[in-house]
Amino acid sequence: xxxxxxxxxxxxxxxxxxxxxxxxxxxxxxxxxxxxxxxxxxxxxxxxxxxxxxxxxxxxxxxxxxxxxxxxxxxxxxxxxxxxxxxxxxxxxxxxxxxxxxxxxxxxxxxxxxxxxxxxxxxxxxxxxxxxxxxxxxxxxxxxxxxxxxxxxxxxxxxxxxxxxxxxxxxxxxxxxxxxxxxxxxxxxxxxxxxxxxxxxxxxxxxxxxxxxxxxxxxxxxxxxxxxxxxxxxxxxxxxxxxxxxxxxxxxxxxxxxxxxxxxxxxxxxxxxxxxxxxxxxxxxxxxxxxxxxxx
Amino acid sequence: xxxxxxxxxxxxxxxxxxxxxxxxxxxxxxxxxxxxxxxxxxxxxxxxxxxxxxxxxxxxxxxxxxxxxxxxxxxxxxxxxxxxxxxxxxxxxxxxxxxxxxxxxxxxxxxxxxxxxxxxxxxxxxxxxxxxxxxxxxxxxxxxxxxxxxxxxxxxxxxxxxxxxxxxxxxxxxxxxxxxxxxxxxxxxxxxxxxxxxxxxxxxxxxxxxxxxxxxxxxxxxxxxxxxxxxxxxxxxxxxxxxxxxxxxxxxxxxxxxxxxxxxxx
Numbered sequence: 005x006x007x008x009x010x011x012x013x014x015x016x017x018x019x020x021x022x023x024x025x026x027x028x029x030x031x032x033x034x035x036x037x038x039x040x041x042x043x044x045x046x047x048x049x050x051x052x053x054x055x056x057x058x059x060x061x062x063x064x065x066x067x068x069x070x071x072x073x074x075x076x077x078x079x080x081x082x083x084x085x086x087x088x089x090x091x092x093x094x095x096x097x098x099x100x101x102x103x104x105x106x107x108x109x110x111x112x113x114x115x116x117x118x119x120x121x122x123x124x125x126x127x128x129x130x131x132x133x134x135x136x137x138x139x140x141x142x143x144x145x146x147x148x149x150x151x152x153x154x155x156x157x158x159x160x161x162x163x164x165x166x167x168x169x170x171x172x173x174x175x176x177x178x179x180x181x182x183x184x185x186x187x188x189x190x191x192x193x194x195x196x197x198x199x200x201x202x203x204x205x206x207x208x209x210x211x212x213x214x215x216x217x218x219x220x221x222x223x224x225x226x227x228x229x230x231x232x233x234x235x236x237x238x239x240x241x242x243x244x245x246x247x248x249x250x251x252x253x254x255x256x257x258x259x260x261x262x263x264x265x266x267x268x269x270x271x272x273x274x275x276x277x278x279x280x281x282x283x284x285x286x287x288x289x290x291x292x293x294x295x296x297x298x299x300x
Numbered sequence: 301x302x303x304x305x306x307x308x309x310x311x312x313x314x315x316x317x318x319x320x321x322x323x324x325x326x327x328x329x330x331x332x333x334x335x336x337x338x339x340x341x342x343x344x345x346x347x348x349x350x351x352x353x354x355x356x357x358x359x360x361x362x363x364x365x366x367x368x369x370x371x372x373x374x375x376x377x378x379x380x381x382x383x384x385x386x387x388x389x390x391x392x393x394x395x396x397x398x399x400x401x402x403x404x405x406x407x408x409x410x411x412x413x414x415x416x417x418x419x420x421x422x423x424x425x426x427x428x429x430x431x432x433x434x435x436x437x438x439x440x441x442x443x444x445x446x447x448x449x450x451x452x453x454x455x456x457x458x459x460x461x462x463x464x465x466x467x468x469x470x471x472x473x474x475x476x477x478x479x480x481x482x483x484x485x486x487x488x489x490x491x492x493x494x495x496x497x498x499x500x501x502x503x504x505x506x507x508x509x510x511x512x513x514x515x516x517x518x519x520x521x522x523x524x525x526x527x528x529x530x531x532x533x534x535x536x537x538x539x540x541x542x543x544x545x546x547x548x549x550x551x552x553x554x555x556x557x558x559x560x561x562x563x564x565x566x
Binding site for chain 2: 046047151152179181182183184186208211250252253254256260264276278279280282283286
């Protein structure tokens with residue numbers, strides 16, 4: 005069942021001025037409940053604009069966005085409910101931390117919902133556990149004393165404390181070191197697998213997208229250029245070239261070998277799959293060569 | 301050398317412990333490691349932004365502790381920082397590039413010559429009259445490097461110059477490093493992207509304030525298990541060649557580029 009439906013969505017910045025720039029040109033897209041959906045595309049392809057429609061930061065003027073039964077452009081649409089359903093984690097979310105301690109910062113959202121004190125506390129504890137930070141250790145920690153990856157997870161906990169069904173991450177690993185990146189990716193996997201959240205993952209890293217998502221959407225200058233399983237989409241080298249996206253190194257190796265006449269399938273994108281595919285083709289070629297030599 | 305932040309306080313934070321490193325003229329050296337590993341702290345010692353708590357740092361035979369020579373060292377060793385927005389000083393690209401040389405008291409005609417040359421080396425001709433704050437991240441970093449070239453610095457330390465940039469802009473900065481190397485400059489790149497270290501002449505891997513691995517990229521990336529234990533990335537193509545070798549395919553076990561791997565296959 006789809007939890008978000010986008011139909012013929014258009015978006016123009018600074019509409020009605022000489023600077024008007026159309027950035028979404030009739031986007032159609034569905035997000036299924038419980039899936040991890042990746043959104044990729046080069047700079048200026050409309051990724052960050054699109055996701056702001058998912059929780060009603062933008063309201064469609066042309067086209068339609070329906071989130072869990074709420075038509076976001078309808079008169080009297082319950083925007084408060086919408087924003088609780090869909091949590092948006094912006095780029096560099098740690099820049100939005102503003103309170104002294106971890107517990108205080110994560111409490112801000114639930115406090116704004118005017119929940120009873122006990123429930124606020126309970127939600128904050130749960131949210132911290134969801135991002136892999138032990139509340140016993142971190143609740144009273146000062147925010148400024150945390151590492152980059154920890155700060156980012158606190159910011160994510162702040163969004164989770166609102167109790168969303170869908171979490172949207174805009175390039176969540178940007179600027180982190182490899183360890184911090186690993187922590188964030190593991191957090192996202194856990195949110196999906198253990199807590200059954202629907203996840204929308206916008207990323208610049210094809211490898212991360214391949215590892216994490218069930219389906220991937222490719223945006224190209226405001227249009228959907230491809231949608232499907234990661235192994236199909238990320239091995240479609242003609243499409244990737246057209247859009248101006250690079251490729252995973254495994255695909256590059258398989259592609260070069262195929263051009264050289266090797267019988268290899270580009271859809272083996274994972275390192276292990278690619279290694280097995282190449283080893284198989286290698287053995288077969290060696291066998292043929294031996295046979296050819298035998299007949300001479 | 302050893303360096304501790306708050307060295308005089310009751311609880312100093314040791315950021316570098318007993319580090320010995322030699323960088324040769326004309327080398328491209330990559331210093332990799334996690335945040336907190338000491339890699340940026342080491343970079344900041346190379347132009348006397350920080351001075352060792354114990355031990356010494358020598359640049360071209362000058363001890364960085366010699367206060368009378370601090371400015372000599374800083375004009376020899378240029379720095380490019382992580383956030384391109386923090387290093388813009390002028391409103392026009394050309395003026396921004398000239399800023400460092402002007403401060404050194406270089407005569408105006410000579411500055412113009414150097415700026416023109418830096419612009420041509422960095423391929424910034426079309427941007428010379430633009431406002432720096434309107435440029436893309438990769439372009440801003442190239443402007444910062446051009447400013448160092450105009451100072452005639454021989455050594456350039458780049459402290460995570462790509463970590464805030466998008467993929468394409470990262471490639472732009474890597475290209476810029478290739479150009480600097482071909483011009484005979486010494487480049488020290490501090491980064492946590494392992495794939496940027498692949499092209500270096502020498503890689504230093506830091507962890508907990510120490511240099512834990514050092515050598516050519518080939519030597520360092522061959523230690524796949526140790527790098528994994530430090531949770532540092534190994535490029536996909538290196539993992540692939542490692543695995544192919546295990547599966548009995550005759551390839552070098554540590555290929556660093558796609559080209560290297562495919563050219564070793566029939």
